[in-house]
Amino acid sequence: MITVLGSIHVDFVIRVKRFPHPGETILGHGFTILPGGKGANQAVGCGRLGVKTFMVGKIGRSFRDMLVDNFKSNNVDTSYITFTDEYETGVAVIYVNDETGENMIAVDPGADYALSRGDVDRAEPALSSSRVFLTQLEIPIELVEYSLAKAAEYVDYVVLNPAPASSLRGEVLRHVDVITPNRSEASLLTGVKVTDVKSAVEAGRRLIEMGVEHVVVTMGSEGAVLVARDHALLFPAFRVSVVDTTGAGDAFNAGLAYGLAAGLPLPESVKIGVAAAAIKVTKPGAQTGLPWRADLDVFAQRREFQEYE
Ligand code: RIB
Ligand code: NA
Numbered sequence: 001m002i003t004v005l006g007s008i009h010v011d012f013v014i015r016v017k018r019f020p021h022p023g024e025t026i027l028g029h030g031f032t033i034l035p036g037g038k039g040a041n042q043a044v045g046c047g048r049l050g051v052k053t054f055m056v057g058k059i060g061r062s063f064r065d066m067l068v069d070n071f072k073s074n075n076v077d078t079s080y081i082t083f084t085d086e087y088e089t090g091v092a093v094i095y096v097n098d099e100t101g102e103n104m105i106a107v108d109p110g111a112d113y114a115l116s117r118g119d120v121d122r123a124e125p126a127l128s129s130s131r132v133f134l135t136q137l138e139i140p141i142e143l144v145e146y147s148l149a150k151a152a153e154y155v156d157y158v159v160l161n162p163a164p165a166s167s168l169r170g171e172v173l174r175h176v177d178v179i180t181p182n183r184s185e186a187s188l189l190t191g192v193k194v195t196d197v198k199s200a201v202e203a204g205r206r207l208i209e210m211g212v213e214h215v216v217v218t219m220g221s222e223g224a225v226l227v228a229r230d231h232a233l234l235f236p237a238f239r240v241s242v243v244d245t246t247g248a249g250d251a252f253n254a255g256l257a258y259g260l261a262a263g264l265p266l267p268e269s270v271k272i273g274v275a276a277a278a279i280k281v282t283k284p285g286a287q288t289g290l291p292w293r294a295d296l297d298v299f300a301q302r303r304e305f306q307e308y309e
Contacts, residue, residue, distance in 0.1 A: 002046045002261045003123060003130040003155070005056040005147050006039015007112040007138035008081070009090040010063045011286060013246075016095050019104055028095070035070040036092055036286045037112070038136040038163060041247050045254020045276065046134075047075030050293045051261045054126035056080040056119060057139075060089035060111030070287075080123040087111040090138075094246060094286075101242035101281065107138065107164075115139050120147050127154040132261045134253060136161045141168065148175040157260045161253045162189060174211030178266070180253055181207075182218045200225040201232045216270055218252055218277070220245075226270050235270055238278035247286030251276040254290065272296065 014028035035044075039057050046053040054077045059067055064083065071078045088110040095104045120143065127133060133151035135144055144160075145168070151158050152175040159178045162168065165185040173179070181203075183194040190206040192199055194217065204215035204227025215227040223237035255276030259269025276291050283289030 001052045001054065001126075001130040002043075002132045002134060002257050003054045003056060003126045003151070004039055004043040004046065004257075005115075005120065005123070005133070005135040005139070006042065007037035007090055007107075007109065007136070008040040008055070008057040008059055008067055009037030009092045009107065009112075010034070010067070011036030011092045011094055011246075013094045013096060013285070015098055017098050019095055019097060032285065034285050034288055035067055036094075036247075037090055038138050038161065038250055040067070040071070041250035041287045041290065042134055042136070042161070042254045042257070043076045044071065044074040044287050045251055045290045046258050046261070047071075048290055048292045049254065049258040049276075049296065050075070051258050053077065054080055054123065054130065056123045056126065058082050058084055058111040058115045058119065060084055060087040060114075062089045064089070077126075080119075080126055082119055084111050084114050087114050096244050096246060096284070101245050103244070103246045105246070109138060112139050115143055117143065117146055120150060124154075127151055130155050130261075131263075132157045132159060132257045134159045134161065134257045136163050136253075137166045138164065141166060145169060145172040148172050151175070157257075159253065159257055159260070161249065163249055170210050173207065176211070177213045178216060178256070178260075179207055179212045179214075180216045180218060180249075180256065182220070182249060186215075186217050197222070197225055197234055201227055204232065214266060216256070216273075218249060220248070224252070224270055224274050226267060233267055233270075235274045237274060240278050240282050242281045244284045244289065245281050247289060248277045248281050250286060251280035251290050255296075
């Protein structure tokens with residue numbers, strides 16, 4: 001089983017031919033209102049791959065039924081989701097570029113930031129039955145740090161997706177078994193400017209010196225690099241036609257967590273993450289594009305990882 005702690009959003013998505021400039025109004029198309037948030041997306045990604053997943057998060061005033069029903073229909077247990085009337089539900093306003101599939105996102109966390117230590121403590125039964133704990137940085141950093149220390153007492157794998165980029169107190173990293181930054185997040189956390197595989201490995205080594213067990217730097221179309229104490233592995237990305245990159249990182253983290261929860265070795269789990277992200281970017285919507293178990297079977301066989309050093 002997997003416990004995911006994190007954000008729950010409603011995404012307001014508009015597709016655009018190009019991004020607007022400041023002060024400019026442009027016409028978009030294809031407006032959709034979709035469930036989102038990195039925490040929720042990762043939980044749904046795990047649920048779809050077929051492992052029992054608990055979501056720990058907070059929903060504000062609006063969209064309650066839509067969000068709860070969505071978790072349930074994606075195999076996610078909602079017993080540890082709480083509600084508040086004091087704040088709006090977290091929202092993201094997202095533009096997706098028709099040409100490149102890239103996005104621009106602004107988030108108002110709303111109820112995400114009302115999550116408390118008490119909410120994490122109440123999720124102890126979930127933690128004690130989980131092999132994997134997964135969280136991100138869309139909730140108060142203080143709570144991320146608290147939850148990492150707590151989860152480390154219960155689960156086999158504490159996985160931290162440090163997104164969106166934010167600095168962390170170095171000492172909490174010793175509770176982390178696998179950290180999964182993208183290039184800019186790895187740069188921010190380590191001070192190493194990550195541009196290619198070589199610099200990704202260097203940043204990975206730095207994070208290991210800071211106390212993390214394993215590092216996976218996700219590099220978009222360049223794939224992913226797994227850095228361990230004494231070796232590094234490169235996982236080439238699949239070549240796909242990109243429709244929408246929103247949620248690619250969430251798909252990766254869900255695939256990785258699923259693999260670990262299923263008892264697979266870390267490199268095999270990273271392979272599943274890379275495959276899940278490849279499938280996701282071919283489909284619109286952060287969460288709507290996340291693969292189900294059957295989608296993955298074909299893909300995961302296709303490419304092996306390479307020894308980097
Ligand atoms: O990672 C994608 C997610 O980031 C979106 O669903 C949006 O809600 C933001 O949190
Ligand atoms: Na550790």
